[in-house]
Amino acid sequence: MCGICGFVSKQNITREQLKIMNDTMIHRGPDDSGEEIYPIRNGYQVGLAQRRLSIMDLSPLGHQPMHSANGRISVVYNGEIYNFQELKEELKDYPFRSTCDTEVIIAAYLKWGIDCISRLNGMFAICIFDREDDTVYLVRDRIGKKPLYYELSDGNLIFGSELKPLMAREGFQKRIRKDVLSRYLFQQYINAPDSIFEQVYKLEPGGILQFHYGEVKTWKYWDIKNVYHEMRKNPVTDYEQAKSELKALLQKAVKSRMIADVPLGAFLSGGYDSSLMTAMAQEASSEPVKTFSIGFHEERYNEAGYARAVAEHLGTKHTELIIDEAEMFKLVESIPKYYDEPFADSSQIATMLVSKLAREQVTVALSGDGGDEFFCGYNIYENVRQAQRLDMLGGMVHGICNLPGLKQAGLEGKLPFRVRVIAGNRGKESKTQFGAGNYVTRAQKMVLGEGQPCHFEIESEYGVSDWQIRRMLLDMDTYLPGDILCKVDRASMKYSLEARCPILDKEVMEYSFRMDHSLKYDKGNKKRILKDIAYDYIKRELLDRPKVGFGVPMDQWLRGPLREQLTDMCSREYLKKQRIFDADFTADMIEGYMKTGDKGPATGENYSKLTWSFFTFQQWYQTYMK
Structure with a gap:
């Protein structure tokens, strides 16, 4: 499990700048990091970087970027290939040096080309650089377990496991896509291929992107x-x-x-x-x-x-932590980070x-x-x-x-x-x-x-x-x-x-x-x-019961300890300066929500989800756009 980022660009992005981008994801991979830049034809250069969380082959042989034995292929990769040992049996002709699954991706690509992806069973976000024709591929696993963002601008490709490395690039334009916001407020997330920024996309689950001297092709293998x-x-x-x-x-x-x-x-x-x-x-x-579980003082x-009870029945070594509302509340401010x-x-x-x-x-x-x-x-x-x-x-x-x-x-x-x-x-x-x-x-x-x-x-x-x-x-x-x-x-x-x-x-x-x-x-x-x-x-009898699920008391928070912050976020003056939301309608709606109390979900008139979506957007905005 790691974080990856990189680029194919005619811009002069230095290794130091690539390292700054990469280090925004140190939480994804605290054990090791690598950044390399390679000049290619037509004025382009390729930069590959990875932050490593060591899971398989903890030795330096698992370091990335990883290169093929013949020097043709370089890879950075985030995830796990669960059938890598079976694939390794089919790839015995390759001179493996490590015991990690990254090298299996390289060997598989050399044997089967980009179609090798259909043989991988796992969760992954992969970048493959093929020096034979200077082609770069981005690949995401079938169901989208691992994230992969990419930016296309002026014939350049920049990518990362998160948005932070893209935002850390010198010259990145933080232009918000207003057209995705109504759906975000309603759904509470932004679905692929869209992102919050113009010219930035999420590679869709089961998707492949091919970049060759500014030409881009995308398709789905699953x-x-x-x-x-x-x-x-x-x-x-x-x-x-x-x-x-x-x-x-x-x-x-x-x-x-x-x-x-x-x-x-x-x-x-x-x-x-x-x-x-x-x-x-x-x-x-x-x-x-x-095994690990958390509990809450609030019985619901x-x-x-x-x-x-399940842990005792199965005989696991169980750890349980009972938390209160205050401990949950402490994490609210870390959400946008x-x-x-x-x-x-x-x-x-x-x-x-x-x-x-x-x-x-x-x-x-x-x-x-x-x-x-x-x-x-x-x-x-x-x-x-x-x-x-x-x-x-x-x-x-x-x-x-x-x-x-x-x-x-x-x-x-x-x-x-x-x-x-x-x-x-x-x-x-x-x-x-x-x-x-x-x-x-x-x-x-x-x-x-x-x-x-x-x-x-x-x-x-x-x-x-x-x-x-x-x-x-x-x-x-x-x-x-x-x-x-x-x-x-x-x-x-x-x-x-x-x-x-x-x-x-x-x-x-x-x-x-x-x-x-x-x-x-x-x-x-x-x-x-x-x-x-x-x-x-x-x-x-240990399993049959109504589904509860995780949740937080958002109504109490929004009308209580977050009330002052929310009030500032929806003030007409602030919204008019921001020029994203309709100042009068939004302010009236949220002010009404804070005054009326919980009418219950069965009425369709409790707008806590819309208000929470608005709050988390504004929290994100104040973190990254100020």
Whole structure:
């Protein structure tokens, strides 16, 4: 696990400047660093840099940039290739010097070219420089576990694992993209390929960028919708077969992620996914696995007792930390430093706390991320199924409410909230993304100028009629990489901790697409098959309970200790100088939010999420734009 950055540029970027860029990511790789610059043809030079967190082959032989034995290839890379030992068997002709997976990438490229990426099973952000034709490739793993930003300007390419190295480059233009802000306020993250800055992009999950003397090509070697339909050609419908084969794939994925030359443990919330990953890790280990959980004094957030019970059942070496609101609050001001793009998923704070706890004993931690998206675990999937059943009726209600006279009377706005949501869900490209329409309206009105739609209006691309499946695929493309994996990456790397996700193994993901949907969701039983595998290891009564999840008391904070700061951020004078938000509308909305109190999510009138998104944007702005 590391951080990488570099460039292909005609500008005179010195090694000292490259080191400044690289050192902005010292938290991602405190153990070693390397910066090199190579002149190439047509007036370009290539710069490659890496900050290293030593996981495999702790010796200097793992240093990067790493070069091929013949000098043709140079690589900087962030991540883990879990099948590197199998690939090494196929690459015996190469004169390996190290035992790390980076050198396997080099050997694979020399044998198979850039198509070697499809053979890699892991999480990664890679830059490959091929001196044979002066081509540079940027590559990102299939599901977007590892981040990779790039800037294209004046025929130059600059890239980095985070935005900080790009911002540290001399001459970088901090021009905010206002068109992404309404969607950010609504979704609470900025999804690839967009970023907060003009001319800066995120390489999409499963994506490759080729740069050759200023010419740029991008394509996907692994795309959710295409892989889904390809896998569906060979479906698995038998439940016992699916359970047996999926269990074996998960066991293999967990075992491969336990290969490390440093201490390893697991996050344990006590839910199905983290408990199953921990159980399989314990099964594969010759000694008790170290597990970590945090708890809260506030009972509505506290799952520590469940995690403790699972740990005792499995026999792990468990560490638990009970924290209070004050400890969570202390981390608020550090959010923009480590999430160097506006990001407003408040569970980032709890994720940072459990990462800090784990890092005191281990350098690698297993997590259960991906179980909800690939095996139908979120409550929204139940709501989506109900919404599809009621869609025709909702269309009739919408039509009646828009008859002459009734429309003028605003009848639809007077309907009960849930009825109003179903009736208003008329967007053909966003059927599974229904919600409070006034949230969308307010997010759009807050920002000056035209912006992107708040929803991802791409649902027809999936070619799936079942709304539940369609929403799962959409979440794999957007919410999982843009929010969940971003949250875990930045939170864990804040403390130089590597998080590994067995459920997001290539073979597991692709096998999940082959499974008939009824094996995942059956008459309201979400995540059916994953639960049944978990029951093979853990007593049912230890796992069966409502999903809680991490969160913070944002309403109390925004109306309490953050009130003065928020008031300054939304003052009309400040907003008019900033020229990003509609000063009058935004100030009125947030002032109203602070006065009215919590009306409850069922009304669609508690704007805490929009306000928190606004607050975290302004916090980011004051950190980087002042």
